[in-house]
Amino acid sequence: MTKPDDLLPIGLEDALPARAATITRAMRDVLQAMDSHGYDRVRPPLIEFEQSLAGRMEGVATRRMVRFTDPESLLTLALRGDMTVQVGRIAATGLADAPRPLRLCYAGDVALLKADQLDPARQRLQLGAELIGRDNVAAAIEAVTVALDALEAAGITGLSVDLTLPDLVDTLAEEALPLPADKREAVRRELDMKDAGALKAAGGDAYLPLLYATGPFDQAVEKLAAIDAGGVLASRIAALREVAAALRGRVRLTLDPSERHGFEYQSWFGFTVHATGARGALGRGGTYAIKGTDEAATGFSLYMEPLLEVLGTDNTEARKTIFLPLDHDRNQALHLRAEGWRTIAANAESDEPASLGCTHILQGGEPMAL
Template structure:
């Protein structure tokens, strides 16, 4: 008796059938093209690496979420990648250590995790992104945010929104303007993240309450943030945010949530999240960071476009030209060169319409079926 569960896929994994695969491929190509025309060279890291390498190049990388196993050749622990950004950091620190800076790299590939997020059941996703290595300046951040918006728009996103954040905000203020004991910093961060005013008071962070209200549309939120910048501790960051926003211009809706830290575990002074109209959840994140092992500054972004492609729906197929038995291969080659997609008959009994063809080659000319 055949086991009805034999062909089931594990939770969080799925097949993409032809129309869905075609849509994802088009969006992927559009994103890569957008990065390429801005001078970002593509790298292709391996699917599997030593666990220690993946764990040490970025802060906040959780190896417990990776599929791990022992390499029979080296007897060391290997891990299936869960984030390509880490691998790009390794490449920049090793094989391309001597390349001129700033170094612009981009990537595209599948990543997988053992467990999924609460709001996203997928355990395998297509990850695309770009990294500008050698600078974490406002100019670098502006270039990266603008590129991320352009790439998402090229993939089909409508009305892109970008939410800015300042991941090291509490550390910066605690050092000078709003002093905190070292053992209270993590608690204040946690309650700011949770947007809980009462809990923030309870952990000794009453001076940080105004930060809870410095969120919303970019200009208004930035004004509120500037108003609590005691002693000028955030002057340079506020100036940086304005410079980044000016680079993006009106190509995206901008908001600011200065205390947001979820998803920004390895970002330094600046981070951002990407959204698009009609797509549930985030489409990507980015910001400034340091590469582990070398502490080289970098700025980059990651996109996960599967939800965008799902929201856009299946891509229509190109017209298909049926090539009957005995057709002239030179004519078929010439037609493919000018953009036709062809399907050659294997027998006289083939049905062009049933095979998805829209046209048939008659002599030297395509004719509509």
Template sequence: MDTSDPDLLPEGLEDRLPREAATATRVMRAVQDVMHGHGYDRVLPPMIEFERSLAARMAGIQSRRMFRFVDPSSLRMMALRSDFTPQIGRIAETRLAAAPRPLRLCYAGQVLTIKGDGLDPARERFQCGAELIGADNVAAASEIVALAIEALAAAGGRNISVDFTLPDLVDTLAEKAMPLAPGQIEAVRRELDTKDAGGLIDAGGEAYVPLLYATGDFDAAIEKLAAIDAGGVLAGRIAALRQIAARLGGTARLTLDPAERHGFEYQTWFGFTLYAEGVRGVLGRGGTYRIASANGGEGEAATGFSLYPDALVGLLAASERREDMVFLPLGHDRDAAARLRAIGWRTAAALSEADSATALGCTHVLGKDGPEAL
């Protein structure tokens, strides 16, 4: 990397210029408005915490991806958050331990990681989401999925699709229906993740091969999964998925990949991934989980989701029209300008004779009778 330019930003970090910054603000506000409307209260955890406390609550999350440094004040190791979810769990378990359940919380802000994900080099990302703490039943899962779809649509996502998964599928089947030795379970999970039928057979999971084909459109895939479940061990899971799908009422395209585990390391019986037309990659994930306790115990049941809207912001910023702005000439009527701002107009005032509406990117000029289009 060339370090000769003193203004060069570190790899994976970038400035958000006016157009994209404005779109990002609108997207985040739209998402938060939807969550607020459904009774979710926003919390604002700090960007930095003691590393020991934060890492202890990151079951299933790669804590080694966090930036760490020594606090000059306490001389203790500190860490920058790479995910909001552990912080929401800490707040629910401590400051809001006595609050009535189910507890509905939401959040929005930036997270930072040491390195990007796969082909995406970004290390700083927006994250926003909601957590329904104290419940992980069908009603909670249905609410969370519906909320995620509504929030993503309000932000500008189009033709949204949701891919369901069952994170504990292998563990459930391995107990009795399709027995596996303890040493085989992780290998079978890995081969199912990579969709490798040959590798699955080599790992001793031949009985699991049909799961590779119980994917795709939800209605067809759930029937294939039901046919595989000869012993009925998945009957409750299958019934729950059908109920969740029915309650969504066609608000998104639904698919099923029951064996998908990537990104669902700490989810329990239900997980989902969000996509939208024109946006490459995953826009969000969610599901049921248990809050990781700082003392190592098993915390409360919860259901939630996280959105990562940066790719959507980039798509929308490139297509959104320029916002109207009124040029205010020298000696303009200040009361008239204030009234315009009060009803939603943006204004840009001239500071010298050299300033012009065109140079300042304005679309209107304040005249005697109000804004006049250029």
């Protein structure tokens, strides 16, 4: 019987056996793929000083963090809402003297005080990799490649990649399409919302063509090149073409140069990974600078919830599982587990092998199918 005290807060849920098994397997496969590319895993703490979490990267909203007072220092603590920030701190402190480029990966839960409208979850399993010390085209290609390898290792198919230029408005606003500093945020917002009327009202008439430089990469990049007044975007467009060339034939490629949602702290390059069957993005990444040191970096984050939409859940009952009677030989049971069997030992005469999910029973020293 469920009691009121048994209910979980909105946005939080238990992972029951089948779901937990899928999460564990996918996390292992993703981390192994990152390790195969030379990324070493770090495990930062769940809780840090709020100032540290907010001070290492632009775009980190402290109002979304779960905060409380540290009884020891009396300073404000916060549950991490993004592990990328913590990797930046590690790179700038404990690994400040490590050779660059520095390759680090991670996996862990993050928590938010309040979820957003697009994703109701307030606790998420975040996995990712960061290439510290590089933000060039080669680093961008590596980040996308590692992200795709990690997702494919977990069993994800039907992948597509959407490329973007997070600093597009700021780059154009300086000279090519002049825009006062106090209007840039509104123009960025309306471009992100794809609202032509609101964009004009915000003073972004000159930016209207960007709304149509989207879609399949080859066509969209040509439209973007045609908009590029004075060639200020020439190097970025060339970089996008180079990234696309490295991925061509592997995934479907699209371009949305003015996309900003999820790219609050990225610099010149960003990407989003989608998959058939997932309602939301599986992950995002790009280039950025670690606040405080201004060290260049390139990386990505993946989230487990959309991965599970594609993967489904493991069927634990279908696994090769053998029931061990009360008087079973423990040495033989050890040998069976070494061979890959999953064993369930009886601890009462009333135990029923089938109801416990067993596929076999140990009889006369041999596995017998149920």
